[in-house]
Amino acid sequence: MKLVCAQSDLSTNLSLVSRAVPSRPTHPVLANVLLQADAQTNQVSLTAFDLSLGIRTSFNAEVWQGGAIALPAKLLVDITSRLPEGEITLDDESVLTGATGGEGLIVTLTPKSGHYQVRAMGPEEFPELPVIENAEALHIPAAALIEGLRGSLFATSADETKQVLTGVHLTVKQDTLEFAATDGHRLAVVETTNERSPDESSQLEVTVPARALRELQRMLAHISSSDEPIALHFDQGQVVFSWQNQRLTSRTLEGQYPAYRQLIPRQFEREVTIERRQFISTLERIAVLADQKNNIVKLSIDSDAQEITLSCEAQDVGSGRESMPAQISGQNIEIAFNIKYLMEGLKELPSSEIQMHLNQSLTPVIFTPLGGLKMTYLAMPVQIRT
Numbered sequence: 001m002k003l004v005c006a007q008s009d010l011s012t013n014l015s016l017v018s019r020a021v022p023s024r025p026t027h028p029v030l031a032n033v034l035l036q037a038d039a040q041t042n043q044v045s046l047t048a049f050d051l052s053l054g055i056r057t058s059f060n061a062e063v064w065q066g067g068a069i070a071l072p073a074k075l076l077v078d079i080t081s082r083l084p085e086g087e088i089t090l091d092d093e094s095v096l097t098g099a100t101g102g103e104g105l106i107v108t109l110t111p112k113s114g115h116y117q118v119r120a121m122g123p124e125e126f127p128e129l130p131v132i133e134n135a136e137a138l139h140i141p142a143a144a145l146i147e148g149l150r151g152s153l154f155a156t157s158a159d160e161t162k163q164v165l166t167g168v169h170l171t172v173k174q175d176t177l178e179f180a181a182t183d184g185h186r187l188a189v190v191e192t193t194n195e196r197s198p199d200e201s202s203q204l205e206v207t208v209p210a211r212a213l214r215e216l217q218r219m220l221a222h223i224s225s226s227d228e229p230i231a232l233h234f235d236q237g238q239v240v241f242s243w244q245n246q247r248l249t250s251r252t253l254e255g256q257y258p259a260y261r262q263l264i265p266r267q268f269e270r271e272v273t274i275e276r277r278q279f280i281s282t283l284e285r286i287a288v289l290a291d292q293k294n295n296i297v298k299l300s301i302d303s304d305a306q307e308i309t310l311s312c313e314a315q316d317v318g319s320g321r322e323s324m325p326a327q328i329s330g331q332n333i334e335i336a337f338n339i340k341y342l343m344e345g346l347k348e349l350p351s352s353e354i355q356m357h358l359n360q361s362l363t364p365v366i367f368t369p370l371g372g373l374k375m376t377y378l379a380m381p382v383q384i385r386t
Contacts (some may be wrong), residue, residue, distance in 0.1 A: 001093040003037045003044060007111065009059040010088060011182075013046050014073075016222075020048035020055040021073040029055025032070035035090075035237070039066035043056040043245070047129060048073060049181040051214050054129045055219070056381050058245035065090065068123035071107060075118060083111045092120060099201050109260050129249050132240055138172055138204060142243070143226035145191040148179035149217045151190035151375045153349050156210040157183035158198045164255035168213055172204040186341045187260055187378040188348070207257050212250035216241055219248060263363055264378060265357075270301070270330030272301060272308065272356040274369065275351060282322050283343050286312050289320045291341045296382060297339040303328045312339075335361045335383045345377040 089110040107119040157165035171178040352370035
């Protein structure tokens with residue numbers, strides 16, 4: 001195998017796929033990236049797979065001689081990211097190694113100056129990425145996928161004992177895509193439009209691990225057009241997202257996802273409209289004190305004065321209090337939240353003004369953007385101890 005490629009292409013694509021390389025591989029070959037070069041198409045593909053998450057990307061190169069080889073991922077990333085811009089030549093050769101004289105593989109990287117040699121492995125041991133055959137592909141606009149992931153991923157659980165909550169529940173309907181994520185304390189639901197071709201009638205419900213979707217989000221950030229359709233295949237515990245020269249495959253999460261729609265109240269006694277950025281910056285100042293104690297912020301909603309007051313009492317440290325104007329309908333109320341949950345949700349609501357819908361001091365509170373994306377963020381209040 002011999003090829004010439006741009007340092008930037010090799011480094012960028014390596015950094016993308018290497019995120020699917022396990023930190024503690026169960027088999028030595030999984031610590032590698034599979035490099036495949038095709039002399040007919042002048043394409044180089046890189047694949048990493050930890051047996052749960054797999055990423056494959058491709059880029060153009062000048063392939064003089066095709067072939068495949070497994071290269072140590074971390075070492076290759078560390079070398080190529082530090083090489084100067086310009087062309088790099090890669091070629092491999094068999095060498096005699098060890099006292100027994102067994103055969104091994106060496107890959108030589110030749111940049112503008114100097115050269116580097118890296119021990120490699122044959123491609124035959126590298127596991128194949130799962131292939132989903134005969135399953136009808138659903139096509140999702142990249143922009144809808146990007147919006148949905150941004151508005152839901154942050155609310156997934158990190159608790160591995162609640163496996164199904166560590167993912168985003170994706171529901172594909174005829175005209176809409178729905179993304180839902182909850183960790184038991186808060187819930188984010190995003191609904192985006194899904195313009196489907198008339199022959200695409202399939203509906204789908206699947207829960208995909210947050211780790212895989214974060215990598216998908218990272219890969220979509222490099223996409224050239226937000227109109228690009230992303231093909232989604234799903235079958236028997238595997239889901240595949242593919243577009244252009246990119247592919248991400250992941251196992252799905254088993255188990256019944258909570259009936260989250262039933263958690264969202266339909267009627268409210270109080271409604272507050274507030275400027276989002278001002279609300280966040282006020283919370284960030286109060287958070288300095290809240291972080292010292294129990295991360296709790298109290299909101300006093302004053303309908304007469306048409307303002308809300310944020311306060312925090314950190315015993316033995318100090319206290320903070322700040323008011324801001326708001327449009328309020330309904331009676332006065334005091335309510336408290338975990339400040340982290342409040343801020344994380346508000347940062348993802350994509351509008352300059354937001355609405356807060358609430359009933360009592362311990363019932364679910366709903367935050368929605370005013371105009372734009374259809375997003376619902378539910379946060380559970382905490383009890384105020386007097």
